[in-house]
Amino acid sequence: MSVRTRFAPSPTGFLHIGGARTALFCWLFARHHKAAFILRIEDTDEVRSTRESVDAILHSMNWLGLDWDEGPLLTKRDEGWDEKGSHGPYFQMKRTEHYKRYVKQLIDEGKAYPCYCTAEDIDAMRKLAESEKRNYRYDRRCRNLTADERKAREAQGKKFSVRFKMPEDGETVVDDGIRGQVHFDNKLRQDLVIQKTSGVPTYNFANVIDDHMMEVTHVVRGDEHLNNTPEQQQIYSALGFTPPKFAHLSMILGPDGAKLSKRHGATSVLEYRDQGFLPETMRNYLALLGWSTPESQQLFTQEELVAKFGLEGCQKNPATFDNAKLLWMNGEYIRTSTVDRLLEQAKPFLEKAELGSVDRKVLSTAVKLEQEKAKLLSDIPGLVEFFFREPNYDPKAVDKVLKAPGADKVVEELAVFLEKVEPFTEKSLEDAIRKFCEDTGRKTGQVFHPIRVAVSGKTTGPTLFGMLELLGKATVVARLKSAQKLCVQA
RNA sequence: GGCGCGUUCGUCUAGCGGCCUAGGACGCUGCCCUCUCAAGGCAGAGAUCAGGGGUUCAAAUCCCCUACGCGCCA
Numbered sequence: 001m002s003v004r005t006r007f008a009p010s011p012t013g014f015l016h017i018g019g020a021r022t023a024l025f026c027w028l029f030a031r032h033h034k035a036a037f038i039l040r041i042e043d044t045d046e047v048r049s050t051r052e053s054v055d056a057i058l059h060s061m062n063w064l065g066l067d068w069d070e071g072p073l074l075t076k077r078d079e080g081w082d083e084k085g086s087h088g089p090y091f092q093m094k095r096t097e098h099y100k101r102y103v104k105q106l107i108d109e110g111k112a113y114p115c116y117c118t119a120e121d122i123d124a125m126r127k128l129a130e131s132e133k134r135n136y137r138y139d140r141r142c143r144n145l146t147a148d149e150r151k152a153r154e155a156q157g158k159k160f161s162v163r164f165k166m167p168e169d170g171e172t173v174v175d176d177g178i179r180g181q182v183h184f185d186n187k188l189r190q191d192l193v194i195q196k197t198s199g200v201p202t203y204n205f206a207n208v209i210d211d212h213m214m215e216v217t218h219v220v221r222g223d224e225h226l227n228n229t230p231e232q233q234q235i236y237s238a239l240g241f242t243p244p245k246f247a248h249l250s251m252i253l254g255p256d257g258a259k260l261s262k263r264h265g266a267t268s269v270l271e272y273r274d275q276g277f278l279p280e281t282m283r284n285y286l287a288l289l290g291w292s293t294p295e296s297q298q299l300f301t302q303e304e305l306v307a308k309f310g311l312e313g314c315q316k317n318p319a320t321f322d323n324a325k326l327l328w329m330n331g332e333y334i335r336t337s338t339v340d341r342l343l344e345q346a347k348p349f350l351e352k353a354e355l356g357s358v359d360r361k362v363l364s365t366a367v368k369l370e371q372e373k374a375k376l377l378s379d380i381p382g383l384v385e386f387f388f389r390e391p392n393y394d395p396k397a398v399d400k401v402l403k404a405p406g407a408d409k410v411v412e413e414l415a416v417f418l419e420k421v422e423p424f425t426e427k428s429l430e431d432a433i434r435k436f437c438e439d440t441g442r443k444t445g446q447v448f449h450p451i452r453v454a455v456s457g458k459t460t461g462p463t464l465f466g467m468l469e470l471l472g473k474a475t476v477v478a479r480l481k482s483a484q485k486l487c488v489q490a
Numbered sequence: 491g492g493c494g495c496g497u498u499c500g501u502c503u504a505g506c507g508g509c510c511u512a513g514g515a516c517g518c519u520g521c522c523c524u525c526u527c528a529a530g531g532c533a534g535a536g537a538u539c540a541g542g543g544g545u546u547c548a549a550a551u552c553c554c555c556u557a558c559g560c561g562c563c564a
Contacts (some may be wrong), residue, residue, distance in 0.1 A: 035563040126564070135492050136564050174551035188493060190563070227494055250496080251561095257559070288502060288515090296504050296514040299538070315503080318560065322501045325516040333527070373528045401526095430525090460527035 001337070003035035007061075007068075008207065011053035014268040015060035016223065016261055017321060018252045021286045025249055026220045027066040028287065029307040038214055039071030041091045042207070044200050049093075054081070060269040064279050065302070070214075087214040093205050099201035102209050102239060103162050111238040112194060114160035115142040124212045138163075138190055146225060162236055164205075172230035176332050177218075177247030179313045184230040191232045204228050205235065212241045220247045220311075223318075245345055247311050249320040250290050256300035276376030278337070280344060281330040289319045298333060331375040339365045339368050346377040353381030358388050365470050369462035370413045387470060391457030391479070401453040408487035410442070410450045415480035424473040426465040454483035 005025040009019055026318050030037035039061070043049040058074050059083075070085025083090050106112035117125075122138070129136035130478070142322075143165060145153075167186045174182045192207035203211070211219060226248040236243040254260045260267060272282055284300055289314045300308070334342065342363060343350075350356050355363070363384065370383040386392075401407060414436070418424075422433045448464055455476055461467060468476050 131493090137492090184494075221496070222511090222561095248495085253560080255501085259560075277506085285502095290502090292503055292514095295502065295503090298502090298515050315497045319503090320501060322516070325502065328516055344558085363530090369529095392526055433525095435547070444525065449536065462527085464525050 003030075003033045003217050004038065004215050005030045005035050005213065005220060006038035006211070006216050007066075008040040008042050008210075008221075009057050010045060010048075011057060011205075012048040013043055013053055014270060017269065017272075018268045019057075020060060020064060020269045020340045021252055021289055022220070022222050022249055022281070023061055023066055024064065024283060024286050025291070025309075025314075027068075028306060029218065029247075029311070031168075031220075031306045032309045035218070036069045037067075038085065038087070038213070038216065039068040040210060041072065042203065043121055044092050044203065044206055046198070047201060049100075051076070056268075056270065060101075063199060063273055064269065064283055071209070077434065082460065085145070092201075092210065095206070096200070098213065099206055099209055100199070101102045101193070103201070103205075106164065106194070107162065109238075110165075112162050112164045113143055113145070114150060115191075115193070115443060116158045117142060117162045126374050137188075139189055143191060159197040161197050163191040163192045164194045164231065164238070166191055166231065166234055174226070174229045174233060174246060176229075177245055178314045178317060179226070180250060181230075184393065186230075189230060194235070204232055208232050208239075208241070209233045211244055212239070216244050218247070219244045220249065223248050223251050225360065240283040241332075247314070250315055252289055253318050254375070255320060255322075257320065270442060276346075276349060276378030277326070277330050278333050278377065281326065281333045284333075285326050285329050289321065290315045301328070319461075327375050334374045334377070335372050337371075339364050339371065342367055342371065342377070342380070348379045349378045349381055353385065355381055355388060362387060362470065369466055369470065373460075373462075386456045386458070391455070393453075393457040393483075394459070396456065397453045397459045400416065401449045401459060402487045404450075406446060407450045408444075408484065411446055411454050411480050411484050411487055413440070413449070414451060415477055418468075418473065418480065419477055421473070423470060424476075426463075426469045428467040429468050440478055451480070452465070453484075455479045 003007075005026055007023045009023070009160070015023070027037055029035070036222075041054055043054070043055075054072070055076055058072060060072055070083075070087060071090045072081035072083050075081075080091075087096055087193065100424075103112065107114065119140075125139060128137045137174075142160075142163070150467045163376075166189045167182070170186050172186055173185070176182055192204060193202055196199050229246055229248075233243050238258060252260045269282065273279070283302070283305070287297070287300065287305055287309070291309065293308055293313060293316070296309075297304075337345075343360075347356070350358075366387045367380060367383040373383060374380050402411070414433075417432075417436055419430075421429060431449075433447065434444065436442075437444050450462060451461070451468070453463055454470060456467065471479075
């Protein structure tokens with residue numbers, strides 16, 4: 001049988017880092033096994049589900065390069081999303097008839113039952129248990145009602161939820177792909193609600209029906225679902241379905257050890273994009289959060305990731321998200337990226353800095369000169385800006401370098417000297433300026449630094465002569481001249 | 491509170507009974523390279539493997555208990 005797997009997010013918010021990590025692992029698992037990868041939207045939370053969230057999830061996955069074989073299409077139309085795949089629909093709210101059918105089947109077979117207890121009833125039971133210092137567990141008072149008793153309640157117009165009958169003894173063993181066998185004592189389990197009074201199925205039920213109907217063979221999901229798995233497995237067998245293989249991923253924690261959340265700063269995938277991270281960085285970094293190879297390899301191409309990924313390498317304990325390492329990795333990817341790709345990825349940032357329509361060739365060379373310094377795509381505009389407009393003189397740089405003794409003379413003399421350098425290229429500039437140092441008896445540092453600051457406004461920057469060449473003679477000379485007034489000591 | 495999961499450098503991790511005086515990566519420190527900044531190279535600090543009991547000739551690795559963290563249910 002062919003392998004099929006899925007990612008099944010609830011559209012109750014943007015795709016956060018934890019969700020993205022789960023999506024990535026599902027996707028890697030699928031691609032590694034050449035399996036079908038399904039994207040299913042679990043929108044049964046009528047209150048919190050939004051269309052914006054669906055959109056955000058779709059676009060986040062698309063940005064990360066996680067493509068799916070079945071599920072909603074990326075672009076939304078007025079009436080919703082078109083879908084692809086033969087096992088749809090892929091929105092749970094479009095599948096309610098199936099859930100109802102199976103709920104009915106379970107009731108008819110005596111494997112589930114209507115429960116007429118109201119929220120108040122449940123609350124009272126809970127309070128009582130608390131006052132008696134007992135653990136609350138639904139007392140199953142509706143489990144064995146006779147047909148007449150049910151009729152009577154319905155005649156009173158009582159609404160009901162539907163509960164699944166858990167076995168009263170024995171144990172349920174979950175054979176987890178990451179954790180191994182996990183044993184659960186059936187006695188201690190609840191009769192899970194599978195359909196709410198609204199008629200909408202609960203997560204744990206819809207999930208089972210869909211995974212079965214979509215012929216999912218492997219479920220890779222977050223740790224928070226491990227505790228629901230015994231109930232789900234019992235539902236599978238009550239329905240005569242073969243359960244899929246489960247694998248539960250550990251959680252991702254914030255720097256303080258608590259589950260990663262909004263108060264830790266950026267948590268949405270798209271926020272990382274907007275900060276200037278490359279999708280390949282996110283993919284690579286997230287893959288390393290809870291997964292590793294025996295060699296502890298750090299950097300992977302997309303293909304390597306797919307080829308090497310496996311559940312064996314997955315960590316059981318939660319991982320803390322580390323921004324410093326993420327940043328390092330992004331620098332790594334920026335450095336090894338082609339300039340063209342960088343330009344394309346940095347486009348929104350360049351446009352924002354009004355460098356969107358600047359000479360492409362100059363920009364390309366400027367980016368190449370500065371590439372190794374950028375940690376974020378959003379660093380790029382600031383690094384190349386001075387090639388296109390008058391520099392912002394950093395006061396510290398001016399104080400330290402231009403106001404240094406003798407700097408004024410250097411700047412003044414060079415404005416004249418560089419006028420004569422021909423051709424105005426990196427190589428001949430270096431030769432000429434070095435010779436200038438020699439002839440005037442100056443150390444190279446005494447000359448190089450003032451030029452740099454006069455021309456770029458900063459003490460840091462790319463290789464001096466390459467920078468001068470790109471700037472061009474006219475600009476260089478003009479800036480040296482205008483910088484002379486900055487050299488005057490107060 | 492019950493149940494479940496987890497615990498190796500600050501962080502991500504390697505390790506599946508002897509190769510461990512615990513390896514790699516990020517970060518940190520220093521040196522080298524050098525026109526600055528980066529990048530790169532080299533070196534270094536950093537983990538009594540949560541604690542305690544076993545099992546074994548031998549345990550980070552197997553078993554038990556405790557502590558702590560997290561999750562689910564309530």
